[in-house]
Amino acid sequence: MDFTVLSLFPELMASFFEHGMISRGIEKELIAGHCINIRDFSTDRHNTVDDRPYGGGSGMVMKPEPLKAAILSAKKRAPESQVILMTPQGTAFNQKKAFELASNNEGLIFVCGRYEGIDERIYTTLVDEEISIGDYVMTGGELAAMVIIDSVARLIPGVLGSCESSKSDSFVDDRLEYAQYTRPEAFENSKVPDVLLSGNHEKIRLWREKSSLQRTFLKRPDLFEKTVLSAEEKTILMQWCQEIEALVRA
Numbered sequence: 001m002d003f004t005v006l007s008l009f010p011e012l013m014a015s016f017f018e019h020g021m022i023s024r025g026i027e028k029e030l031i032a033g034h035c036i037n038i039r040d041f042s043t044d045r046h047n048t049v050d051d052r053p054y055g056g057g058s059g060m061v062m063k064p065e066p067l068k069a070a071i072l073s074a075k076k077r078a079p080e081s082q083v084i085l086m087t088p089q090g091t092a093f094n095q096k097k098a099f100e101l102a103s104n105n106e107g108l109i110f111v112c113g114r115y116e117g118i119d120e121r122i123y124t125t126l127v128d129e130e131i132s133i134g135d136y137v138m139t140g141g142e143l144a145a146m147v148i149i150d151s152v153a154r155l156i157p158g159v160l161g162s163c164e165s166s167k168s169d170s171f172v173d174d175r176l177e178y179a180q181y182t183r184p185e186a187f188e189n190s191k192v193p194d195v196l197l198s199g200n201h202e203k204i205r206l207w208r209e210k211s212s213l214q215r216t217f218l219k220r221p222d223l224f225e226k227t228v229l230s231a232e233e234k235t236i237l238m239q240w241c242q243e244i245e246a247l248v249r250a
Contacts, residue, residue, distance in 0.1 A: 001156050002032045002081065002107030003149050004074045005142070006067070008049060008114050010035040012142045022150065025159040033149075034077070038062075041069035050115050059116035067122045071109065080106035083128045084148075086141030087113060090130030093148060095171035097131070101148070102155035110148070112141030174226040176219060178211035210236045 005013045017026060017033035025031040039047050043065050050060040071083060082104055091097070101108060111118070111127065123130075133144045154160050181192045195207045213236055216223050229237070 002078050004034040004036060004109045005112060005145050006036050006038055006070045006074060007112040007142050008038050009142060010037045016146050021159060022153055025153055028158060030156055030158045031153050036070050036074055038066050038070045041066040061116050062113060062118040064119040064122050067118060068126060071126050074109045078107035081109045083109045083111060083126055085111045085123060085127045085130045086144040087130050088132045088137050090132040093131050093133050098151045098155060101152045110145040112145055114140045174223045175212045176215040178208040213237055
């Protein structure tokens with residue numbers, strides 16, 4: 001998977017590509033990370049990349065000429081790459097979209113806007129999709145691009161230390177991930193649940209399934225509306241209701 005970021009501040013992305021999981025994935029040649037400085041494609045001696053908006057108004061707008069040249073330069077490396085504009089006006093990013101983007105073997109090109117945005121003619125002719133990471137506005141798209149790259153890269157086989165890690169993530173099956181524990185066994189008068197120390201894999205699986213359902217019910221009950229409960233999930237939730245009822249009566 002080839003990730004290319006178009007930015008006016010490439011040093012932000014350079015640091016991102018040099019650390020953690022992303023860096024290890026690049027070292028293993030499972031993913032590639034590139035950053036293109038849009039300013040390198042400016043057409044005047046002042047390296048101008050923005051100008052005042054037609055019709056008046058506050059702020060500046062990114063000029064079309066440098067952006068087009070930068071996108072076409074990125075396309076030379078991977079002609080079939082999908083061009084994504086980071087903007088609060090885009091489709092909301094979620095785990096389903098992460099899986100969809102991870103299946104794009106040709107690569108992803110992220111256009112990170114600044115100022116009041118980019119010239120509309122770039123959006124209508126060169127951008128394949130607009131994506132937002134939330135209903136709020138930031139000063140640029142670089143942080144949003146990092147969020148998406150991190151989320152997508154971990155789904156590429158081999159990038160994570162364990163291929164099972166991403167399968168149990170929250171939202172993969174419209175459920176939140178189960179509670180996690182590690183050493184020490186006892187911490188400030190709180191102990192790890194006995195079942196996790198039992199070595200009984202089936203009991204551990206059922207405990208994790210119950211923990212996942214409890215967390216989803218308490219924190220994100222809206223997720224239950226997206227998928228139908230399985231027979232096992234119904235049984236676990238009914239048993240949990242009975243346990244709560246017994247506590248109330250006690």
